[in-house]
Structure formats: C-alpha cells, structure tokens
Amino acid sequence: MIRDITIGQYYPSDSPIHHLDPRVKLFATLLYIIGLFLSKSLIVFAVAGVVLIACIVISKVPFRYMIKGLKPVWILLVFICIVNVFFGKGEVLYFQWKFIHIYREGILQALMRVVRLVELILGSSLMTYTTTPTELTDGLEKAFHPLTKIHVPVHEITLMMSITLRFIPILIEELDRIMKAQTARGVDFEAGNVFQKVKRTGRILMPLFASAVGRAGDLALAMEARCYQAGRPRTKMYPLRYARADGVVYVLAIVYLAGMIVLKVMVG
Structure with missing residues (x-):
C-alpha cells in the first residue's frame, strides 16, 4: 500500500505534455475540474473521461501507474457508494428488505460521484506526473505574481x-x-x-x-x-517562456470548457 501512493511524484517521459509550460497545465487542469462540477450527467462525465484518457495516452504515462494512485482512496470510494446507495432517496424502488431501501436514483448518484472523484484524482495527478516540483513552483509563482502588488508573499x-x-x-x-x-x-x-x-x-x-x-x-x-x-529578488536558471504549443493548449482548454457548458445545457 505504501508503494501505491504516487501523489506528488514525477514520471519522466519525453511527451508533448511534459514539454508544456507549467502555467498552461495549471490552467488546463483548473478548467478540467470546473467542467467536472458543471453537471451531474453521466454523458458529461463520459466526455471528460475520453478527454482524460486521450491526455494520458499523449503524456506516455502508463495507465497502470495512473490507476495505482487510486488504491489508497478505494476505501473512500466504497464509502461514497455505500452512503449513496443505501441512504439515497428516489422514486423508483429497486430493492427493499426491512429497513433497507435501494432506489435507482441512489445508485445513479453513487455512480456519478465515484466517477467524478476518480476523474478528479486522475486529472489532477496527471499534472504532477508531467511537471517537476521546480516547474510547478515557477508556474505558480508566475501565475500569482500580480498578488505581490497587495503584499502577498x-x-x-x-x-x-x-x-x-x-x-x-x-x-x-x-x-x-x-x-x-x-x-x-x-x-x-x-x-x-x-x-x-x-x-x-x-x-x-x-x-x-x-x-x-x-x-x-x-x-x-x-x-x-x-x-x-x-523576500529578495531571485533569478531563474530556466525562465518560463511560452511556445506555440502552449497557445494551442490554451485555446483547446477554453474550447473544452465551452463544449462542456453547451453539453450541460443540452443534457439538462
């Protein structure tokens, strides 16, 4: 179980995602998470899952390595299923025995919440797998640099x-x-x-x-x-500079979020 904890670890590989600017990956991950919480439809989660799988394939991070990071949270996933299946309310009754009532709505809600949590963990982990801690620090510092104007350290x-x-x-x-x-x-x-x-x-x-x-x-x-x-000014050995691929990913991330909003409206 100890070896299954992969959070915060970097997986070295020569992939297009590894070479992206960390600010781009932070922005894309943020939009991906926002897209997951826009709707409670399995169709929306399915689209997010397809996008996530495509990103994992492009990143060249082994899928078994990604799944390995889910093992420490399987107890939480089982707990979410139990709470929603056995305590969820609805209109269509699937099973009844004494005080136990299982509704179709409870099963669907358990499935959606588990899928959302899995996609949230995998999507966030993909950023840390493809970004070194130094790059992540530099990206966060650059992204939040305007806050220094109001004396935020x-x-x-x-x-x-x-x-x-x-x-x-x-x-x-x-x-x-x-x-x-x-x-x-x-x-x-x-x-x-x-x-x-x-x-x-x-x-x-x-x-x-x-x-x-x-x-x-x-x-x-x-x-x-x-x-x-x-508090002293510091220089960087490898200063961050945007490339053409970074601009393309920015556009794709915005298009993804817009598509998720349109899909939410159509499904909702």
Whole structure:
C-alpha cells in the first residue's frame, strides 16, 4: 500500500505534455475540474473521461501507474457508494428488505460521484506526473505574481508547496524503510484487532517524525549555506517562456470548457 501512493511524484517521459509550460497545465487542469462540477450527467462525465484518457495516452504515462494512485482512496470510494446507495432517496424502488431501501436514483448518484472523484484524482495527478516540483513552483509563482502588488508573499507560499511535494515521496520511502526494519525485528503490522494495529502505528510515526524533522533541518542548513533570503529578488536558471504549443493548449482548454457548458445545457 505504501508503494501505491504516487501523489506528488514525477514520471519522466519525453511527451508533448511534459514539454508544456507549467502555467498552461495549471490552467488546463483548473478548467478540467470546473467542467467536472458543471453537471451531474453521466454523458458529461463520459466526455471528460475520453478527454482524460486521450491526455494520458499523449503524456506516455502508463495507465497502470495512473490507476495505482487510486488504491489508497478505494476505501473512500466504497464509502461514497455505500452512503449513496443505501441512504439515497428516489422514486423508483429497486430493492427493499426491512429497513433497507435501494432506489435507482441512489445508485445513479453513487455512480456519478465515484466517477467524478476518480476523474478528479486522475486529472489532477496527471499534472504532477508531467511537471517537476521546480516547474510547478515557477508556474505558480508566475501565475500569482500580480498578488505581490497587495503584499502577498507569493514566492514563499509557492516555495512551501514545492518543498511539500518534494517531501511526500521522500517520506513515503522513509516510512517503507521503517516498516521493513521493524518487520525484520518481528513486528507484524497485519496481526491483531483494530486497537492493536493503532497501537503499533506509534512505533512507525515517532521515528518517521524524527526523520522528517532531521531532513527539514538539513534542508534549512543547505538553504542558508546557499545564502537564501526570503523576500529578495531571485533569478531563474530556466525562465518560463511560452511556445506555440502552449497557445494551442490554451485555446483547446477554453474550447473544452465551452463544449462542456453547451453539453450541460443540452443534457439538462
């Protein structure tokens, strides 16, 4: 399960999506998410799914790698299904037994919410898979640069986000190493009841917390050794510049959102 957590990880590949400007990918991802919440129709979700699959194919990120990132949230997906199927109300009754009533509307609502959440996770993950943390930080800083006029510390905020994304895979590997070390010493994390499993969690969290604090201190020392000072103007080794492909993707993203709005009106 630890290895299945792929959020925040970058998948290197030589694809057109990898070479896009990070600001374009942020903008396209935002419009994609807006399109998902415009309607509650399976037709709209089907169109969004086709667009998402096309983007995954173009990005050259293996589909099994994308699905792998859904494993940590399968419990949430099952919970959403149960809540909507068994507690949803409607007019057409499919099944009835004592106090259990299952309606067609509840099943459809469960299906739509699960599909929406899956597409939301995969669409957001595709951006992190195809964008390095440094590029993502630079893109966010450029996108929110106008906020500096009202004294918002944009650079510091984006730097914290970049460090957070960098630490996620590092801490996952550290957690996996700690669990393997304790398993080699005879600790069985799968045995026992729920309370015993929770009690064993403390044996993992304490060394993980100590390791995280140590890595944070090393990072702070490294930044100080390189004379980093917050609030000072900084230059970029690779400054962001738009290319022709970026303009095309901007147009395609706007056309996609407009198409989703038209589809919503037609279906609704």
